[in-house]
Amino acid sequence: MTAHRIATIPGDGIGREVVPAAQDVLALAGERHGFRLEWTEFDWSCEYYTRTGRMMPADGLDQVAAFDAIFLGAVGYPGVPDHVSLWGLLIPMRRAFAQYVNLRPVRLLRGIESPLRGIEPGDLDFVVVRENNEGEYSEIGGRLYRGTSREMAVQEAVFTRAGVEQVMRYAYNLARTRRGDLASATKSNGIIHTMPFWDELFREIGGDYPDVKTREYHIDALVGLFVLDPRRFDVVVASNLFGDILTDLGAAIVGSIGIAPSANLNPERRHPSMFEPVHGSAPDIAGQGIANPLGQIWSGALMLDHLGHSAAAAEVVDAMEDVLAGGTRTPDLGGTATTAQVTAAVRDALASRPLETGSGR
Structure with missing residues (x-):
């Protein structure tokens, strides 16, 4: 055994x-x-x-x-x-x-009612692939002048080519085993360095997966679509922070965290x-x-x-x-x-x- x-x-x-x-x-x-x-x-x-x-x-x-x-x-x-x-x-x-x-x-499991109207078991079945080791959860940063009027806090988001590529390749490969559809969570219109870098790698790696349909969503629009049209999703790849927030919302729409x-x-x-x-x-x-x-x-x-x-x-x-x-x-x-x-x-x-x-x- x-x-x-x-x-x-x-x-x-x-x-x-x-x-x-x-x-x-x-x-x-x-x-x-x-x-x-x-x-x-x-x-x-x-x-x-x-x-x-x-x-x-x-x-x-x-x-x-x-x-x-x-x-x-x-x-x-x-x-x-x-x-x-x-x-x-x-x-x-x-x-x-x-x-x-x-x-x-x-x-959405059989026997549970989604808080969303008109959603039945089988309608909601997707996976979020969250980058788990870097991104917004970097340890780089600190605080100065604690307890004073000059107090400040700095937190750096770190995205490396190796870190982003490995999680994206996992997501692309996973999509191949499912319905062949991969969505990326970004915010490149407001976060001008890390998110455009994320987007560029998503497209670059996508060239190795021509059979996978890809879509890019700004995170604020994406959370809305999780509620308004969750059936469209198959695999979603997201950074550390975005993935954490999206999946708590995902748990809510399928009944309970x-x-x-x-x-x-x-x-x-x-x-x-x-x-x-x-x-x-x-x-x-x-x-x-x-x-x-x-x-x-x-x-x-x-x-x-x-x-x-x-x-x-x-x-x-x-x-x-x-x-x-x-x-x-x-x-x-x-x-x-x-x-x-x-x-x-x-x-x-x-x-x-x-x-x-x-x-x-």
């Missing part, structure tokens, strides 16, 4: 509730398809930070570097500034392990990739047992697909849809079910499905 070593970081808040829920479902998928997930848990979190002054140990990256994947819940908790929790754990992993693609599906998954990918597989839901740690509902586990479960399905078990991944998502279509939902989706009830329902739906074949390596 194939075994995969997974570094598990439940993190903070509802992460500690939804990660075990997803592990339960993924373990069943493994049993059905002849592979095993071997979990090693790390307690790195804001609670860890309050004890040690760090979000993870000094050698934390070395500790997880040899794993096949990283499965993250959420980080963030009141009392620890968000930039501390983010830059102390998540971003160092994305960069150290060259996870330069942040892949976020935007898909609680179901939205993401994958931080090192496509060359030289380093572990990391899988996490888009939602945060939600301290306002932590401990109540009502967190939606579907975002974490769906992120786990992305992990299974990355590990070579595509049929198992598809079955997990199908089981989620069966549960939603049957009306079992947590409060964020208008239901009354608990985290445990939704998890049990997904397990039952998965167990009752005919076994698919072709799960890959």
